[in-house]
Amino acid sequence: MNDIAQSIIKLKDEMADQRAFDNKDNYSNAISGELKEWRHNLINIYAQSITESLDTSYDHINKWGEQAVNLLIDLDLPLDIAIEEIRNYRDKIGKIISEEAEAQQLTYIEFYNVLSRFNSVVDRAVHWLSISYSKKYYSRIYAAESVALELSVPVIKVTDTIGILPLVGDIDTKRAHELMDKALIKGSELGLDHIILDLSGVPIIDTMVADRIFKVIDALGLSGIHAILTGIRPEIAQTMINLGINISTIPIYSSLHIAMKALQE
Structure with a gap:
């Protein structure tokens, strides 16, 4: 399992540079640079999920999600872009897991357990990011509405x-x-x-x-x-x-x- 995790980490830079939306949404290089650390952290969590317990991986995902949401909103990036990135890494890392499982001749049960745990962490990442983004976004809208409401009744x-x-x-x-x-x-x-x-x-x-x-x-x-x-x-x-x-x-x-x-x- 450690070998699979290390194989994922070795390809971290390569995967982080292959952004899901580069050719579709024309985001600037500056934004892409700020997102690189965000991607690295996510890939690290995915790699660690191969050997860690689900509870530990969930805790890492929750902390990552709070930081990621602040960055996405500060950069004015929509939620669907982040979810697309998360799912994009699911495909790439899933392929690495499959190749490593074959190379190491893992049993079907061992392969299933690794892949199942990884997919569970990805699903948690999508779920937690969606919830955190919605809360943060609507809290900003509420704050803006409160200010507008106060200004709309001037004495x-x-x-x-x-x-x-x-x-x-x-x-x-x-x-x-x-x-x-x-x-x-x-x-x-x-x-x-x-x-x-x-x-x-x-x-x-x-x-x-x-x-x-x-x-x-x-x-x-x-x-x-x-x-x-x-x-x-x-x-x-x-x-x-x-x-x-x-x-x-x-x-x-x-x-x-x-x-x-x-x-x-």
Whole structure:
């Protein structure tokens, strides 16, 4: 078994240079260079799996997978490229195992055990890399969404006591929740007496959105901050009426400019 493992390691450089995607995806030499160590580590694990226990090989694969995922995402390489590489080495190393087994006259059972253990490690590599890549990728997406969500609900202080909260685009449940938190927290932090909620950039308001906006207004009132609505488009005004929303107690102006002028007067 040690001879088979050594035969694989001897061909490590040759296999690492025969990249599965060179002629298909036009990756730069710089990226190929950074991936070489990634390939070497994987081939070493494959070779060691011939003599090591499965648990030990799985542990090595898990550690390799975490490092590999960081590299793939940093290089902006898709998951299918990595999986193709893993499977490519399965074919090459499987051929080496077959040739060495014949040369050493291994029994059928011995050959089966070696090949089965190797294939199990390859399958674990594909499985673990897929899971790690998905977790890492979606964690980055979530972080980016969180930043975008925070930026999409800005409270802007325009005078010592007046702030503006301009809303643009659709308001879903998550953004509506952020609206509530941001309006209350920033309003108090900035020491505002008035916050103008400008709806001129909101294309549609449904029951959920309207309910959330008026809860924000009520919560602001309890915090000593007066809320004002501006920029309500005709179709949104009609929707509010159809929904039976009572807006008679809330100061409403057709534009932000008029609201600012009224407050300053």
